[in-house]
Amino acid sequence: xxxxxxxxxxxxxxxxxxxxxxxxxxxxxxxxxxxxxxxxxxxxxxxxxxxxxxxxxxxxxxxxxxxxxxxxxxxxxxxxxxxxxxxxxxxxxxxxxxxxxxxxxxxxxxxxxxxxxxxxxxxxxxxxxxxxxxxxxxx
Numbered sequence: 661x662x663x664x665x666x667x668x669x670x671x672x673x674x675x676x677x678x679x680x681x682x683x684x685x686x687x688x689x690x691x692x693x694x695x696x697x698x699x700x701x702x703x704x705x706x707x708x709x710x711x712x713x714x715x716x717x718x719x720x721x722x723x724x725x726x727x728x729x730x731x732x733x734x735x736x737x738x739x740x741x742x743x744x745x746x747x748x749x750x751x752x753x754x755x756x757x758x759x760x761x762x763x764x765x766x767x768x769x770x771x772x773x774x775x776x777x778x779x780x781x782x783x784x785x786x787x788x789x790x791x792x793x794x795x796x797x798x799x
Contacts, residue, residue, distance in 0.1 A: 664692035664796040667704075672786035675733075678720045681710075681792065682778040685764075686771055688794050695769045697798015701779055702761030705790040707751035709758035709782035712773075727754045727784075751784035758782050766798055 666688050668681060685701055703710045713719065731753035736742045739749030762779060765772040771779075781792055 661797060661799055662692060662694050662697070664688065664694065664794075666691075666794050668781070668792045668794065669789060670708075670781060670783065670786075670791070671789050672783040675784070675786050676724060677783045677786060678723065679781045679783070680715055680778055681781050682715075682771070685779055685794055689766055689769065689771060689796060692796040694766055694796050694798040697766045697796060699764045699766055699771065700761060700793070700795040701764070702793050703755070703781065703790070704793050707748055707755055707783075707785035708790050708792075709755045709784070710761050710792060711758050711780055711782060712762050712764075712777050713780065714776045715778045715780075723758075723782075727757065730754075730757065748785040754784040755782070766796065 668684055670679065672679070685699060689699060701710050731750040733750045736747045736749070741749035741752065764779070783790070
């Protein structure tokens with residue numbers, strides 16, 4: 661069995677963003693030489709997310725608005741976590757909703773997706789360096 665590990669680094673200039681990382685992950689699958697196996701893709705920061713969905717701008721805007729309604733950034737005084745000197749409690753909650761990681765099957769050396777599925781990095785407290793782990797195992 662082969663094992664391959666690589667990181668994708670981000671420094672998103674905005675507080676929030678959704679970034680399609682499907683092409684990056686597929687390149688890593690090719691680099692790994694794995695033809696049949698699994699890929700784990702997970703955000704290594706507690707204010708960021710990895711998820712699978714459609715690459716449609718309207719959906720991304722819907723996510724942004726929905727998440728902001730569920731866990732608004734302001735007023736920051738509404739969250740006890742922000743009493744620690746942070747101002748990102750909402751980002752922790754948004755990450756919890758959107759998820760930490762995804763696992764994708766690799767079949768014949770390619771990501772084995774359903775129709776329209778793509779992998780996204782969700783940033784909820786940007787403007788600093790963060791990373792995503794890609795771990796590929798298989799034969």
